Amino acid sequence: MPTLRHLTLILLLCVLGALPISAQANDATWQALKEGGLVILMRHSLAPGIGDPPGFERDRCDTQRNLSTAGRNQAEAAGRAFRERDIPIAAVYSSRWCRALDTAELMALGPVTLTPWLDSFFRGRGDQEFITQTAQEQIAAWQGSGNLLLVTHQVNITALIGGGVGSGEMIVVRPTDDSFRVVGRVRISGQ
Template sequence: MLSLVIGLLLTVAWLAGPRPAAAQDAAWAALARGGHVVLMRHALAPGIGDPDDFRLGDCTTQRNLSEAGREQARRIGERFRERGIEVGEVRSSRWCRCRETARLLGLGDVTLTPALDSFFRDRSTAERQTDAARALIRGWSGEGNLVLVTHQVNITALVGGGVGSGEIIVVRADEAGLVRVGSLR
């Protein structure tokens, strides 16, 4: 039990800590070139998981963005616009906190994509969804960058490691799989 607590505390400390400037510079440079994929965890939605009465089509039964989370999503979108980052497509999990994050980014129309839905509660779909998300990433050849708004568990399955609320991991696909280019906080 103690090792679990220590591991959790170390993970929280890692997530709370600053990202190296080089990782941020690399991420912005890649996005400026286009052809990359943004894996974004939804903005701040306090808590963990969803309530027991969770229903996908009913936002009142879900963990949702806080006001700080809404502002965080708006600021992230503004950073993209300030830097002239071209976005070709925005896709989102069907969970309300992801949909709202994607909409508040203001980077384009949002396509709901079941492969990006959380499998935190039901790990039986993890492999299928992760494979579908990888295929989506590998298939990206559109103009600009592809933005995928999803959940921590999904991003961890794709690239390993944890991500904080509103954190972005920039990736590209190559023959071997996904290449992590940088991160933005």
């Protein structure tokens, strides 16, 4: 039979769970990020829809699926969460798709370098094997004192870690000799 103390704790946890949280990650993940040397695989922020519309051109944002207002807010909130926690970001790399680049730029964590090994290969738009292998090699080779932020797409992250990831969600990994291991996840809302 639960005591009054247990019932109060359960009620408190239910209330806290209903409140909007701008950055969800466990303390161990945030602490690991604060220490640096990790790679953050981030799916671009919310861009409603799937894939890109007919007539897609990589160099023309008006032909692509782009961030919504909520997605722009989500990217800005992610940047704020990292700055508020003094998370060191040594380098930021992004897919050349506008929704990924916009996410990286709106986070305002440093200069953004565009790279084809983060580009989407959804519906055969790129060479999945080459992109995934190159990303694995780049992650394994990371030795910076700060963290490396890679802004990419759902299909790319799924190919790397074997599981799904939501819009704006980040998978934090630690490079190993020839690969990496997952440290944790960070979810940011635009609230």
